[in-house]
Amino acid sequence: MAEKTVPSTQEDRVPGRREETREHERYITPPVDIFETKDGLTVVADLPGVEQKGLDVRVADGILTLQGRTAHVAPGTPVDREYELLHFYRQFELPDEVDAEKIAAELKHGVLTLRLPKKEKAKPRKIEVSVS
Secondary structure, three states, X not given: OOOXXXXXXXXXXXXXXXXXXXXXXXEEOOOEEXXXXXXXXXXXXXXXXXXXXXXXXEEEOOEEXXXXXXXXXXXXXXXXXXXXXXXXXXXXXOOOOEOHHHOEEEEEOOEEEEEEEEOHHHOOOOOOOOOO
């Protein structure tokens, strides 16, 4: 009865690989904070360097997918490169209580905030007790 509705997550934060068909593509699992209120969940993900055009947020079959691509425009031809701009990728399994049709997203200064409202029937409500 006291079970939380926080979605399942991947815990590793090291660069990894996605599926076999995309073996050459590297990505980073972005750090996230997840908060729960009586009205729903809020997911805050750090995606530095990602702009709106490089961000893809999808829900399919109860899975929320975040994919962010960084765009680096160099003023010339690189001579030496000490760091690599990687892409971000993370998936969450959504609990049944989340209303996937009403998920809202906002990207501001590299921070993605997702609002995942609960379905009306999943929200707690007070029941009036009559005295007879």
